[in-house]
Every structure is written in structure tokens, then in C-alpha cells.
Amino acid sequence: MTASMRLRAAIVAVALVVLVVVAAPDRAATAAEDGARPPIPQQLWSFAGILGKYDDAALRRGFLVYMDACSGCHSLRHVAYRDLSALGVGFGPEDIKALAAQFKVEDGPDEEGKMFRRPALPADRIVSRFPNKQAAQHANRGMYPPDLSLITKARRDGTNYLFAFLTGFEEPPADAEVTPGMHYNRYAPGQQTGMEGVLSEDLVEYDDGTQASVPQMASDVTSFLAWAADPHREIRHSIGVRVVIFLLLLTLMLYALKREVWAHLHERKEEAAAAARARNEDRDHPDQAEMPH
Numbered sequence: 001m002t003a004s005m006r007l008r009a010a011i012v013a014v015a016l017v018v019l020v021v022v023a024a025p026d027r028a029a030t031a032a033e034d035g036a037r038p039p040i041p042q043q044l045w046s047f048a049g050i051l052g053k054y055d056d057a058a059l060r061r062g063f064l065v066y067m068d069a070c071s072g073c074h075s076l077r078h079v080a081y082r083d084l085s086a087l088g089v090g091f092g093p094e095d096i097k098a099l100a101a102q103f104k105v106e107d108g109p110d111e112e113g114k115m116f117r118r119p120a121l122p123a124d125r126i127v128s129r130f131p132n133k134q135a136a137q138h139a140n141r142g143m144y145p146p147d148l149s150l151i152t153k154a155r156r157d158g159t160n161y162l163f164a165f166l167t168g169f170e171e172p173p174a175d176a177e178v179t180p181g182m183h184y185n186r187y188a189p190g191q192q193t194g195m196e197g198v199l200s201e202d203l204v205e206y207d208d209g210t211q212a213s214v215p216q217m218a219s220d221v222t223s224f225l226a227w228a229a230d231p232h233r234e235i236r237h238s239i240g241v242r243v244v245i246f247l248l249l250l251t252l253m254l255y256a257l258k259r260e261v262w263a264h265l266h267e268r269k270e271e272a273a274a275a276a277r278a279r280n281e282d283r284d285h286p287d288q289a290e291m292p293h
Helices: 005-034 055-069 080-088 094-101 133-137 157-164 212-228 231-283 285-289
Strands: 104-107 116-117
Touching: 055 080, 080 094, 094 231, 157 212
Parallel strands: none
Antiparallel strands: 104 116
16 A cells, blocks of 8 residues: 555545544434434425425415414514515515504614604514513513524424424323423424414414315415525525536536547547557668568
């Protein structure tokens, strides 16, 4: 084994050791988080995969569920009202303006240096029920309801976990120990959570006539929150597909060009080799070269 090969082997070994050391705490944390909870069921999402697309109808239904069941505690501070135009039917400019105007936001200072409240504008972020984190904690027994803008990215396997969490509330088994003030959820870390189940049959009424079952509402609001966390997903994937296709075509063109260039070089090389052989033969057999025909 040469010195360079030994060096490469040593670098690979060190890299593997570092990878194991770095990944080990993450695996331990994952195991501790999972506890005794069952595996998260995998759902079929319309937006999954590189060619996936958001279901606009599901997004509209999910926004309705968020407003009716989630917005009382959870904020959505990274989404502006005007972003909702991506939801399609019923979210035109005037609809969004009217929706935003139902809420008040603090603005200012005015000419007198005072802060004032005004109706929200489409450019404003979706208004939270609580003015600050302390107010949210005080209203929820000291527990802070997380902002949902990026919740599907904040959790491992976020979309499937969120759906499982929303449908995982049930009566605790006889042998389960639930801390006072907590609620049993078979998919939550430790199988208990400070949030109570908020979804119930026919909690909302969908405009499109879809039955508002708990799984349906959980699926819709999960789809909406997945969109809120990654609203440009479809555009990014579309650009990515075009770039990959372009690179493949460019690779084929460059390969064909390489074949063409090297074909000429090989021909010249063969011609030069034949000429060299002829010269060598003439040099090795001068008498034959001078023999008259």
C-alpha cells in the first residue's frame, strides 16, 4: 500500500469516527423522545415528492380549521394575510382585505409619539390572540403554545407527526400514568401533552360539503400548516426539475462533443502512427525502399 493510499484510508476512518460520534447523541435523543409511543403512521400527502402539489381545496379547509380550532392559542406569525392568496377561490384581494380588517394591530408612533391600534392590512402578519409570550403562558397554565408557522419543519417527520398528534387523543389505558393537568396522547412524547384535544366531529362546516370528521380536519389543517412552512415548495421543485433536465441535456451534448473531438484526435493519432511506422520501415530497410519497381 502506497503512502497516498494509507493517507486516504486514514482520512476515511477519521470521518467515520466523527460521523458516529456526532450522530450518536441524536439517536439517543430520538429514542428518549419516542419512549413507548407507537410508530408514527405514514400518510399519503398530495404535496409529497418532487412532483407533488398542494391541494388548494384542502388548504382552504385547513385554514378554516386553524382559525376555528387553533388560532385561539397558537400564532402564525410568519404568514401574512396577503400570502393567503395562494389558497385560490375565496381569497382574492378584496376577500383578504376584508379578512385582515377584522383584526386590530398595534402601530405607531403617531404625530404625538403615541402608539395606536388600527385594522390589519393584507401586508400584516396574521394577528395572534396574545400580545406577547408571557400573556400566552399566563393563559395556558404556564405552558407556551408554540407558533405553528414552521411546526411541520420543527418536528421530525413533521407532517405525519402532526396528523398523528391531532388524531392521537384518547382515554388513557388503565396502566398509564398521566400527570395532573396533562392529557393522554398516544403519539406525543411521553404519551402526554399539555394541550387537550381540540378536534371533534363536525367542529366546522366546510363550504364544499366535505364531511368534517376528525381525521379529515386533521389532514386539512396539517396540509395548511405544511404549506405555511414551505409556501414556495412547488415553485422550487419545478425549478429543480427544469435544472436537472437542462443538466442532463447539457451532459449529453458535452458527451457527444467530446466523442466528436476525440474521434478526430484519434484519427490524427492513427495517421501519425502509420506515418511513423512507414518511416521506421524505410529506415530499417533502405535497400527495399530504393529498389526500382
